[in-house]
Amino acid sequence: xxxxxxxxxxxxxxxxxxxxxxxxxxxxxxxxxxxxxxxxxxxxxxxxxxxxxxxxxxxxxxxxxxxxxxxxxxxxxxxxxxxxxxxxxxxxxxxxxxxxxxxxxxxxxxxxxxxxxxxxxxxxxxxxxxxxxxxxxxxxxxxxxxxxxxxxxxxxxxxxxxxxxxxxxxxxxxxxxxxxxxxxxxxxxxxxxxxxxxxxxxxxxxxxxxxxxxxxxxxxxxxxxxxxxxxxxxxxxxxxxxxxxxxxxxxxxxxxxxxxxxxxxxxxxxxxxxxxxxxxxxxxxxxxxxxxxxxxxxxxxxxxxxxxxxxxxxxxxxxxxxxxxxxxxxxxxxxxxxxxxxxxxxxxxxxxxxxxxxxxxxxxxxxxxxxxxxxxxxxxxxxxxxxxxxxxxxxxxxxxxxxxxxxx
Ligand code: CS2
Ligand code: MG
Numbered sequence: 001x002x003x004x005x006x007x008x009x010x011x012x013x014x015x016x017x018x019x020x021x022x023x024x025x026x027x028x029x030x031x032x033x034x035x036x037x038x039x040x041x042x043x044x045x046x047x048x049x050x051x052x053x054x055x056x057x058x059x060x061x062x063x064x065x066x067x068x069x070x071x072x073x074x075x076x077x078x079x080x081x082x083x084x085x086x087x088x089x090x091x092x093x094x095x096x097x098x099x100x101x102x103x104x105x106x107x108x109x110x111x112x113x114x115x116x117x118x119x120x121x122x123x124x125x126x127x128x129x130x131x132x133x134x135x136x137x138x139x140x141x142x143x144x145x146x147x148x149x150x151x152x153x154x155x156x157x158x159x160x161x162x163x164x165x166x167x168x169x170x171x172x173x174x175x176x177x178x179x180x181x182x183x184x185x186x187x188x189x190x191x192x193x194x195x196x197x198x199x200x201x202x203x204x205x206x207x208x209x210x211x212x213x214x215x216x217x218x219x220x221x222x223x224x225x226x227x228x229x230x231x232x233x234x235x236x237x238x239x240x241x242x243x244x245x246x247x248x249x250x251x252x253x254x255x256x257x258x259x260x261x262x263x264x265x266x267x268x269x270x271x272x273x274x275x276x277x278x279x280x281x282x283x284x285x286x287x288x289x290x291x292x293x294x295x296x297x298x299x300x301x302x303x304x305x306x307x308x309x310x311x312x313x314x315x316x317x318x319x320x321x322x323x324x325x326x327x328x329x330x331x332x333x334x335x336x337x338x339x340x341x342x343x344x345x346x347x348x349x350x351x352x353x354x355x356x357x358x359x360x361x362x363x364x365x366x367x368x369x370x371x372x373x374x375x376x377x378x379x380x381x382x383x384x385x386x387x388x389x390x391x392x393x394x395x396x397x398x399x400x401x402x403x404x405x406x407x408x
Contacts, residue, residue: 001026003060006052006092008034008044009380011388013352016040017323019380020047020088022096024060030095031380032088033292033325036080038394046085055089061100063093067298083270083295090296091329091376098375105332105377106370109301116367117334119318119345120145120213120238122161127151128198130166132205142365145211145238145342148202152194156185156401160217160408176393184396186219186406196231203235211238211342213264218242218407219398222251229259238342239264239286239315245407249275252283262286267317270294272303279303279312286315286341291329292322300333308339318344324357328378331361331370343368356384 005023010016018034034043051070058066070086071077098105106112121138123146125131131150138146149161158164175182195214202212214237220228225243232240241264244251255263266288269275278284287307291300304314314337316330327345334340345368359378360371371377398406 001059001061003055003058006047006055008047008052009382009385010040010044010390011385012323012356013350013388015320015323016390016393017356018044018084018088019323019325019385020092021380021382022055022060022089022092024096026100028096028099030060030092030099031325031376031378032091032093032095032296033323033329034084034088035292035322035326036084037321039081041390042081043084043088046081047088051085051089060093060096063090063097063298066090066093067296071295078271078273080268080270080293083299084292087292087294087296087299087326090298091291091325094297094329095375102374104370104372104374105297105329106335109332109336112335113338113340114335116364116369117331117340117343118145118211119143119343119363119366119368120147120211122147122149122344122346124149124162125151126158126163126166126168127153128201130163131198132202133167135202135206135210139206139210144209144366145213147213147215147241147344148199149215150195150198152187152190154190155187157183159184159186159191160219161215175396176391179392179394181394182396184398184408185401186398187401188220188224191219192224192228192231196228196235199232199235199237208236212236213238213241213342215241216243218245220244222248222254226254226258229255229261229263233259233261237261241265241288242267246274246278249277249283252278253281256283264288264315266315267293267321271299272306275303276306279307279310282310282312284312286313288315288317290317290322290326291333292326293317297329297333304333304337304339308337313339313341315341316343318346320346324353324359325376325378325380328359328361328371328376331368332376334368335370356381 264286
């Protein structure tokens with residue numbers, strides 16, 4: 001069996017999705033996602049200029065050897081751009097494998113460990129009242145778990161993932177007003193004074209059963225993060241996410257020394273080598289990698305297995321930071337993984353998105369049910385994507401009030 005062609009498509013409804021389609025001499029094709037937020041053209045170019053010319057003629061069933069060929073063959077290993085490009089190829093090859101076997105991917109991994117996989121929604125509010133309304137709307141929809149992000153009183157600008165105005169939406173992931181980022185101002189002391197009390201008020205309002213998650217988004221130093229995790233211990237969070245940048249994996253020791261609040265880290269990681277110490281020393285409770293950013297299904301399965309040896313559960317990063325194709329790949333891993341924790345889930349179900357990426361996956365009562373169709377169980381409409389083109393966009397950058405550049 002041989003790969004005969006591969007094409008990259010950049011664009012989609014409200015997002016620069018990067019979709020890879022691999023064609024074979026047996027008519028079976030595979031789909032992969034290489035959507036690297038705000039840098040979408042780069043994995044697309046890596047695929048187009050370096051990887052696809054090598055793919056032609058390879059046997060698509062040899063997904064492990066192909067992964068090793070590109071990873072070791074690159075010489076300059078890892079990094080988000082390369083691993084997103086490898087990730088797309090790997091997802092597409094697993095999609096082909098499942099179609100050849102006539103099985104949904106979770107069957108190839110080891111079958112189902114659960115039917116519905118727990119997901120969490122994103123609640124946000126310009127102030128605490130606004131946030132409470134947002135949480136209530138998700139609880140009414142049947143969600144069992146909700147991430148909560150709140151505007152901080154006195155903060156000079158809206159904070160991460162928080163709308164400027166009450167009841168306003170916010171596309172905090174990509175601002176399509178151009179390639180030059182907006183500036184968000186951050187004040188740690190205001191955040192540290194306000195947020196623990198706000199989280200307790202949310203717990204008091206919604207009771208002990210709601211799984212409450214909060215994303216610090218890398219804004220604290222390890223010491224501040226330890227103090228914050230200790231302060232919110234009584235809230236009983238499901239997890240505290242990215243409390244501090246994790247380049248220095250050892251820095252996470254300080255949080256563990258001061259708090260039992262569950263910690264989730266990993267969405268910015270693109271290989272096992274950025275999280276192996278966090279996992280082996282049990283400095284985290286959830287690993288947040290994304291199949292797209294961390295080299296695809298083949299590499300993420302290695303991370304899941306390592307995590308499973310060390311009481312660490314999965315909590316995959318979610319769309320629309322990447323596409324419904326990666327959501328499908330993660331849904332199959334979520335159905336199988338014995339150490340599954342939770343899946344981030346922003347409702348992508350706009351008619352435009354559904355017609356570009358048709359699938360039989362579905363959400364009910366806060367649980368995600370994976371399709372039983374062979375392979376990934378998601379398709380891609382090449383005619384539909386022609387309606388879209390790449391739009392330059394960027395995250396904000398963050399500065400402290402004195403102008404110091406800080407962590408977005
Ligand atoms: C966020 C991400 O979903 C999350 O947990 O941290 O959406 C993050 O802000 C974006 O992926 C950045 O591109
Ligand atoms: Mg996050």
